[in-house]
Amino acid sequence: MTTGIHHLTAITRNVQANVDFYAGFLGLHLVKRTGGFEDALQLHLFYGDATGAPGSLVTFLDWEDGAPGRVGHGQVLEMSFAIATDSIGDWLGRALNAHVPVEGPERAFGAPVLRLRDPDGIIVKLTGVPGATATPTRLSGATLLSADPEATAAFAIRLGYRRGPEAEGAIRLISDSDTLDIRNGRGFVEGIAGTGTFDHIALRAPGDAALRALRDELTGTQPVMVHDRTYFRSLYARDPAGVLFEYATDGPGFAVDEAPESLGQTLFVPGDSFVPAEEIRLMLPRFALPGEPRRPRRDLPFVHRFLDPEETDDGQVLLTLHGSGGSEADLFPLGRQIAPGATLLGLRGRATEEGNLRWYRRTLTGGLPTGFDQDDIRSEARAFAAFLADAPRAYGLDPGKITLLGHSNGASFAAATLLLDPQAVRRAILLRPIDVLDTPPEADLSGTEVLIVSGTQDVWRDRTARLADQLGTRGASVTHRAIAAGHTPVPEDARIARDWLATLG
Incomplete structure (x- = not known):
């Protein structure tokens, strides 16, 4: 059994740029795309050689437009791919021509090295x-930054490495296939997880017996479980310095659910998710492989994501606004039910409370919410109106074919925007909205079509009715349907919205 690195896992904030760098610039094979094993709504990409062999793999968790992490001790610092020595100059030229940040060549432990930086x-x-x-077809090593280099080295030695030379401020460990350099991180800041950082390093386990033996050995020092990751089995453990290691078997491999000649072409979803697989597939970020057509990415006021129709494009656009604690893709499954031929454009709210995304802040008294921040609503509504003005030009959309689809906090925000800027949009589907403006302006909403769906068991139903009256008395054509439901959307919402859209032509 060969010892060494099984794979390295890092975190990206831009899946398209990530694919362009690793599959495009470096030329690695995308051998698997899945929903995350811990969170099926998180895209997980695996790159490596053509077969996805252990020792060639680098994987990425996609935190799309997520917060950057901080590189520090307790983390992997850098990874290294093996290339032919006489190709160093060619890669330097390629990096310069592609505007990839590059340093070197220099020598490390006697070998020539180029240091590149990926988009993160x-x-x-x-x-x-x-x-x-x-x-590049295989990893040649990795560098770990540790506040206790000897402890980290000892842990890696337990997993198959042997001690090598010490030079250039690092302890070098050697396996059958690669090297680990352990650098002294005392005095540096501690690493913080986030985009642009490594999550963990996985080392190769001889088999299931080795996993069980390590689990039994570590039991009592930290919680350790053996996981079935479909393509391998593994366990996670932290060394005494906090570096996260995974110990993973070679098999069964990536061809277990995909033909070897078509690895990486199909999106797989773990079967134990509480969200239906088809909904997960709609909600995970899309990307284009090198050479494939792609939609340009524009810099607009709100994080946003497109989902193109799988059926014939009818030119309609559903612009979705999630509820409290949601994300830009939350309403994609509902939107697809409402309008199968429409382009879906999901936006992400910019306010946060206790880590949850919202569209505007609440006011607090004694730590408890007592109302809504009126200045924040107006400020965010102006930014949203600017998005609605710029997006059609940026992406070639027909403003007359855009319909807002909002739920809860997003629906309330959409209604507030209608009142504050009546020209911003002319059509909206609002599920469980409430009135959030303390003094709504006397806007002219003539020509604006609004569908409101309230729930008879929703505790906010009276405020939904009040909002419907506000919009109607200002000239909007309001269709208000009350259904036997609470605050959460139900299948009847999709049917009502689909039928309503059909009446508008």
């Missing part, structure tokens, strides 16, 4: 190794 700022080394190919 992660350090990717290209190391000249005798017998390696001109393009």
